[in-house]
Structures are given as structure tokens and as C-alpha cells.
Amino acid sequence: MPRHTDREYESELRALNDRLLKMAGRVEEMVAQAARALAERDAELARTTILLDETVNTDEVEIDEACQSILARRQPLAGDLRFIACALKMVTDLERIGDIAVNLCERAIELAREAALSPIAGLGQMAALVQEMLKDVMDAFNARAADRARAVVRRDDLVDELYHGVLRELLARMSQDASALQRGIHTLAVAKFLERLGDHATNLAEEVVFLVEGKDIRHAGKRGGPPA
């Protein structure tokens, strides 16, 4: 693919791309560690994971600044403009994913204090699924592959389905066993956080489709489809 004649501009765009990938790598790591801290009831791992959020916040600020600088100095157009618009949105979703990983870790710390609840089938599946979605959407971003991003959007339905199953099971248990109440509430929160991770992965995927095709696929059908 041809490069920008202005090599400094080219390298600014590449650096921004790399920063987004790096930031995504960090939040993926945080989510993976949070999931493990929950599964293994490892409060120590949860605590060290929370500390990583600092770097993610710095990433967000720096990527925002890089985008603004490119907008001001380069007046990007066409694919470059879509890339900057996309980066500004992706960075927000990535930062939120970091926050949610922190929330998961906080619940992991609480849950580790209590006796273990017998495993909820759907929960581990949810955690695995949203991690896959995150990985796939960033691969799709890196490859500028809209079809792979669309596949991520479709998988979010499964996350929602699992979430409702987990909800039903938890409520049933809590209504039968009052001693499970405290743990149940924490676990409910965990399920909700995992469900939100799926939403953010979906947002990222929609942003990738926009980047590649210039099509806004958000709220498809609700607005009578995007303009031609």
C-alpha cells in the first residue's frame, strides 16, 4: 500500500496505531488476570492487576493528545480521518474496559474473603468469550478486516444469553439459601461487568467496521439504516 509522501506524517499515524495496539494489549492482560483472580480466588493477583490501570489511564491521555495534534497539524482526510475518528472512540472503550477489569478485581477481593460458592456454569464461559472477542476485535483492527469485526458483533448475542442464564441461576440460589446472599450479590456484579465487557468489544468492532468501510453499523435497523 502506498505510503504518505510526508514521512513524518506516516510515522505519526503508525505510532498512533501501535499505541492503540499496546494499550489494547494492556487491557486484555488486565481482563485475563481479573478473570483468573476470580476463578482462583486470588486476592493478591487482583491487587496487582488494579495497579496496572494507572498505565492504561496514561495511555488514554497520550493517545487523545496524539489524535488532537494530528487533527490540528495534518488535517487528515478520507481513510486517515476515519482512522483518527476511530482512534478517539476506541481509546474511550479501551479505557472503560480497564476500569471494568478493576471493578472485577475489587469483586474478586471481596469474594476471596468469603467461602466459595459452588461454580456457576455460565460465568466462566462468559469470561472466556469476552476475552476472545477482545482479542479478535484487536486482530481485526490490526488487519483492517471488517468481516472479522462483524463476527465479533454477532457473538455479543451469546454473551447476553449467557448473562441471562447466570442471572436466573444466581437469583434461584439466593432465594433458596440466605447465606449465599452476600456472595450472590458480588457474583451478580461480576456477571454484569462481564456483560459490559462484551458491549465494549462490540463498540470496538463497530468502530473497526467504520474505519475500514466508512459505514456506521451502530443501531442498524433502528435508524432505517445508514445513509447510502
Next chain:
Amino acid sequence: MIAAPAPRAPPTTTAADATTPVKLAVRALDAGFGATPVVRQLTLDVPERRVLAIIGPSGCGKSTLVRCLNRMHELVPGATVGGSVLLDDHDIYARDVDPVLLRRRIGMVFQKPNPFPTMSIRENVLAGLRLTGALRGGRKQPAIDGIVEQALTRAALWDEVKDRLAAAGGSLSGGQQQRLCIARALAVEPEVLLMDEPCSALDPIATARIEDLIHVLRERYTIVLVTHNMQQAARASDLTAFLLHGELIECAPTERLFTQPSDRRTEDYITGKFG
């Protein structure tokens, strides 16, 4: 590198929306100098009361194209032209068309402001009318004053010069001189205004004034704006046509062309990937 090209949309070389009548229709236009072709088989619609920007690298044939639109190209010795250009459905190259009268309907503003430097501001405004013989037959002074005031007002210059209409055209700043040239073109009451890089000799403030003026003029006139400045095309036009080696690569609503061009070559040009 960054984004993949948008998938190819159907060709968009006729960008007029169905509701807007076509003012100028270029059909299979060829133009050149001697044996050298410069514009090749170019087909393009300019909708009425819209601003069409023409962008493309230096030497791609932008000036040659617009000079074919009011038959100025043929004034160059050795110039060749083929195909047709329809103004309100009538071919301007038809044998019964008088090029002088045609140029009253299709006015032109050039890259370098070119007022007559020693001629008064007032006479500069009237120069186009005198050249085309439109003032013969002795119009009354008040009517002529009205023409001067209206043209200068429409060119957004009246307030700055109304107290010194007798001053020389050359005494104005570059930006004012360019607006004087626009007033001269408007005094003839054209329907189409061709502007060939009208801001390339102007500073950013004078440029903003001209762009502001273009927004107002488009309510009355059909405008073709040649510019090498992509930001200017993005700011000032409704439609943008991208020319490369004398061929029309793509013409689309400006917003779409600059966010989502359908041709790889347009994408590369506007994002600054040259060869």
C-alpha cells in the same frame, strides 16, 4: 498505510442529485495543445447553483478544463477541443453560438487578481460590460451607478470602496483586487462563474473573505472552483471532482469524497500519498 480503501462504490462521475437541474453538462470532452491531449473523454455534470470544486495535481488539466467551459481554451494558438459542453441543454460549441456572448453568461476569475491597475475602481467594474458591448446604446448614469454598486456589493467590496470609486484599481490590496475582479465578472450578470485558483495569491484572511463570498454567491450563480488546496475544496464546495492526467477519476458530494472516496487514486491523492 492506515486504513484500507473503502470498497468500490458504483462510479460517481455524475454527482448531481435528482432534484437539482444540471446547469453545465460536459460530455466526452477532449482538449489539448497541438498533438498533446490534456483533457481526455471527460464527462461531468455541474448542478445549478452549486459549487463544484476541481482538484488534482498541478498540470493535470484543471485550467484547461475550465477554459473549455467558456470557450477560452480555443483562443490559444494550436488548441484542440472535441466533445460537447451543454449550458442549459444547448451545446456551447454549436456553430450558431457567439463565444463573446457566451462568455457573458459564463464569467471567469483568474488565479492572479488582474484588475486594470491605472483604471478607476468604477471603470474596472464596468470593463467587462464595455468589452462585450453591453453598455452601448447609452444607458443613463444612474443605471450605471446602480450596476457598479450592485456588483461591488455582491462581491462584498462595496463598503470598503464606496468612498473612493475613482481611485485606481491598483491601489487596492491583493484580496480587494480579487474581489474587484469578481465584481467585474458579476457586473456582466453571468449565470456561471468559473474561478481558477482565485485564492492562490491571497493571505488566509483574504482567502476566508473569498470563501465566505462563494457561499453567498452560490445562491445566485453556478460556480466551478479550481483549487490546488484540498482544504479549500472541502470548505467551499458542494461537489468535488478529482482529475488525474486529464481524466475524471471521481466526482462526489464533497463530504463523501473527503471522508470516503470510492477510488483508490482519490484516497491516495487526498491523504498525501504521491507516487
